[in-house]
Amino acid sequence: MENREKLVKDIFQKGRGILNPIFERNGFKYFNKSSGNSSGGHFISGEYRKVDREIEFSYRGSLGLVIYRLGDLSLDHETYMTFLGVKDRSKYPGFPKNPIDSFNDLAYDLENFSGDFLKGSGQEFVKFAKQFLKNPEIFKGVP
Numbered sequence: 001m002e003n004r005e006k007l008v009k010d011i012f013q014k015g016r017g018i019l020n021p022i023f024e025r026n027g028f029k030y031f032n033k034s035s036g037n038s039s040g041g042h043f044i045s046g047e048y049r050k051v052d053r054e055i056e057f058s059y060r061g062s063l064g065l066v067i068y069r070l071g072d073l074s075l076d077h078e079t080y081m082t083f084l085g086v087k088d089r090s091k092y093p094g095f096p097k098n099p100i101d102s103f104n105d106l107a108y109d110l111e112n113f114s115g116d117f118l119k120g121s122g123q124e125f126v127k128f129a130k131q132f133l134k135n136p137e138i139f140k141g142v143p
Contacts, residue, residue, distance in 0.1 A: 012044045012059045015103035022110050023048040026118040028055075053117065063102035066092070068114075070122050073129035077109070082139050083128035086113045 016030065023030065028048035033056065045058035052071050058064040066077035075083070081090040090113060091105035116124040132138060 008044060008059060008061070011099050012046075014100055015059065015063065016046070018100070018103045018107050019048070019110075022107055022118070023055075026050070028053075028118075033058075053122065055117075057106075059099075062099055063093070063106060066106060068117055068125065070117065070125050070129070073126060073133070075125070075129050075132060077106070079132060079139065080117075080125070080128065081109065081113060083131070084113055084124075089113075 020030065028050040030046060030048050033045040033047055043058055043060035043064075045056065045064075047054045047056040054069045056067045056069070068075050068077070068080055077090075077092060078087065081087045090109045092102060092109050094102065094105050096102055096105065110118065116122060
């Protein structure tokens with residue numbers, strides 16, 4: 001196994017170790033999605049699922065796009081935090097020096113802001129996702 005591939009796998013596993021307790025206590029289970037090499041280097045992706053909900057994420061040198069799905073509706077993490085009105089207080093995505101810190105930042109946001117999605121009815125998430133579907137440019141130009 002190439003050193004870079006091993007490093008990516010190790011960081012991804014450590015990151016999952018940070019996220020697992022949050023998802024497990026909320027009834028989610030982890031599933032591998034894909035891994036391999038691409039022009040950007042080695043990557044790994046996975047998702048946590050519970051009934052009709054899932055959160056997908058990937059890692060390739062840093063934690064990538066985080067996507068929330070409920071049924072056929074989805075939002076990326078930044079858009080969800082913006083709808084919630086907490087983008088200025090959310091920690092992910094950031095620019096940490098240590099790549100594992102991005103998993104800590106995501107864990108902070110999940111614990112502090114994503115309760116409706118993780119353990120609630122999901123109605124607030126559905127409302128936001130439907131708004132975004134109708135107007136994907138809703139936050140264009142908003143810092």
